[in-house]
Amino acid sequence: MNLFVEIFYLAAAVLFILGLKQMASPVTARRGIVWAGIGMVLATLITFAHPHVNTNYLLIIIGIAVGGGIAWKTGKEVAMTDMPQMIALYNGMGGGAAAAIAAVELIKQHEMDSTVQLLAVFGALIGSVAFSGSLIAFGKLQGIKQLRGAFRFKNQQRINAGLFIVVAWMGLGIATSGTDYGMFTLFLFFALALAFGVMMTLPIGGADMPVVISLYNAFTGLAVGFEGYVLDNPAMMIAGIVVGSAGTLLTQLMAKAMNRPITNVLFSNFGETTGEAQEVSGSMKAIEAPDAAIMMAFAEKVIIIPGYGMAVAQAQHKIWEMTKQLQERGVTVKFAIHPVAGRMPGHMNVLLAEAGVPYDIIYDLDEINEEFRTADVALVIGANDVVNPIARTDPNSPIYGMPILNADYAKNVIVVKRGQGAGFSGIENHLFFADNCRMLYGDGQAVANELISNMKEL
Ligand code: NAP
Numbered sequence: 188m189n190l191f192v193e194i195f196y197l198a199a200a201v202l203f204i205l206g207l208k209q210m211a212s213p214v215t216a217r218r219g220i221v222w223a224g225i226g227m228v229l230a231t232l233i234t235f236a237h238p239h240v241n242t243n244y245l246l247i248i249i250g251i252a253v254g255g256g257i258a259w260k261t262g263k264e265v266a267m268t269d270m271p272q273m274i275a276l277y278n279g280m281g282g283g284a285a286a287a288i289a290a291v292e293l294i295k296q297h298e299m300d301s302t303v304q305l306l307a308v309f310g311a312l313i314g315s316v317a318f319s320g321s322l323i324a325f326g327k328l329q330g331i332k333q334l335r336g337a338f339r340f341k342n343q344q345r346i347n348a349g350l351f352i353v354v355a356w357m358g359l360g361i362a363t364s365g366t367d368y369g370m371f372t373l374f375l376f377f378a379l380a381l382a383f384g385v386m387m388t389l390p391i392g393g394a395d396m397p398v399v400i401s402l403y404n405a406f407t408g409l410a411v412g413f414e415g416y417v418l419d420n421p422a423m424m425i426a427g428i429v430v431g432s433a434g435t436l437l438t439q440l441m442a443k444a445m446n447r448p449i450t451n452v453l454f455s456n457f458g459e460t461t462g463e464a465q466e467v468s469g470s471m472k473a474i475e476a477p478d479a480a481i482m483m484a485f486a487e488k489v490i491i492i493p494g495y496g497m498a499v500a501q502a503q504h505k506i507w508e509m510t511k512q513l514q515e516r517g518v519t520v521k522f523a524i525h526p527v528a529g530r531m532p533g534h535m536n537v538l539l540a541e542a543g544v545p546y547d548i549i550y551d552l553d554e555i556n557e558e559f560r561t562a563d564v565a566l567v568i569g570a571n572d573v574v575n576p577i578a579r580t581d582p583n584s585p586i587y588g589m590p591i592l593n594a595d596y597a598k599n600v601i602v603v604k605r606g607q608g609a610g611f612s613g614i615e616n617h618l619f620f621a622d623n624c625r626m627l628y629g630d631g632q633a634v635a636n637e638l639i640s641n642m643k644e645l
Pocket of ligand 1: 395396397398441445493494495496497499500526527528529530531532533534568569570571572573574603604605606607608609610611612629630631632
């Protein structure tokens with residue numbers, strides 16, 4: 188590779204890393220995405236000057252135009268609530284692309300250094316699994332009827348383990364046989380690797396898909412990194428390593444925030460428990476918007492807890508408008524964000540940032556949990572599992588051990604939701620039956636509107 192190309196690849200890699208670093212804070216995240224994007228454009232353009240790329244220019248340009256065009260259109264149109272499945276799809280494409288690179292290199296059956304050949308096969312296996320697994324994850328999150336729920340049958344784990352052993356054994360054979368592997372073996376290896384991705388994902392319920400997608404994201408990164416080594420492309424290697432490690436950390440973070448080891452996500456069903464769940468006593472008590480508005484307008488401190496329902500209702504702008512009204516009245520308002528509120532990490536932060544809520548009134552669980560005892564009102568809008576106190580007390584509950592926001596410790600709790608619908612885990616929320624809790628029924632945005640107009644009249 189010539190020096191000119193290498194320098195540009197290095198610059199692209201630096202932009203990826205700096206971009207990712209900036210994505211760590213909501214204040215700089217937008218800039219980070221732009222930087223990483225510039226890095227990607229640079230890496231793509233300079234590839235045309237790569238000595239190995241000396242043919243098929245038209246095909247490459249058509250590929251970029253079609254892929255880029257579809258991504259541009261879908262990226263602009265996708266609803267915030269559909270973001271997880273969109274990430275699954277794009278991630279799958281990354282894994283598929285890495286596997287395709289490996290396929291091209293292996294089909295050529297040219298002499299490769301033994302390490303390079305091994306990495307090509309590793310990348311092929313991991314990329315194929317990430318590709319087909321992500322497509323199934325997409326289908327489950329999209330609610331495709333045939334894929335809904337956890338698809339299980341007898342001895343499934345054994346069959347999956349057997350399939351994995353066969354694929355790994357074939358891969359090892361291809362990796363160590365120089366150029367002697369036949370085309371049929373290669374074809375079968377890819378087909379079985381793709382089948383393994385499907386088989387591994389089918390038994391996992393839709394509820395666990397965000398964690399699975401994050402895991403496949405790590406797989407894709409790893410596969411891209413390996414294929415970068417095969418193509419001797421430093422930008423690809425670094426981008427792959429960065430994506431692989433970010434995906435691994437994110438998977439760990441989500442599993443930790445849900446208090447579930449990753450093996451539990453992959454090999455058991457969400458909600459599988461052994462004993463009887465704790466009975467809930469008392470009743471849910473409703474409140475009307477005018478009374479809720481008075482309660483908050485005359486409070487000293489209000490903590491707002493947004494959840495998935497706020498995303499569904501797209502209520503973030505109205506909630507911010509209400510917050511400004513409260514602040515004008517001298518009420519201290521803070522936002523409390525649970526690490527797995529919504530359907531993907533950072534879901535609530537993105538929505539609040541979009542509405543213009545300043546970052547200095549948004550707090551993470553660890554920062555704010557002690558403060559609920561001094562709050563006059565905890566306003567729960569569209570959140571459910573992340574404030575369910577059963578997670579502290581009932582070992583038989585599927586969410587037992589998950590750290591929760593201590594909304595129940597506030598003097599008063601107001602919960603905005605449409606009806607009696609359960610949260611993501613499908614279990615009853617004991618907070619809703621507590622003496623200090625009132626239910627304000629309605630769509631999140633409509634209720635926020637009512638609260639705003641009621642506050643104006645006070
Ligand atoms: P949640 O438990 O899914 O509950 C959302 C609540 O919003 C529901 O009870 C629903 O009740 C209400 N709702 C829905 N649409 C609404 C609307 N238009 N207006 C008002 N309310 C509405 O949400 P969460 O508390 O945010 O918890 C997130 C869950 O997702 C956790 O169990 C977490 O483990 C899981 N999860 C998250 C991630 C992640 O990365 N964030 C990943 C994997 C899993 P009604 O139907 O009665 O309105």
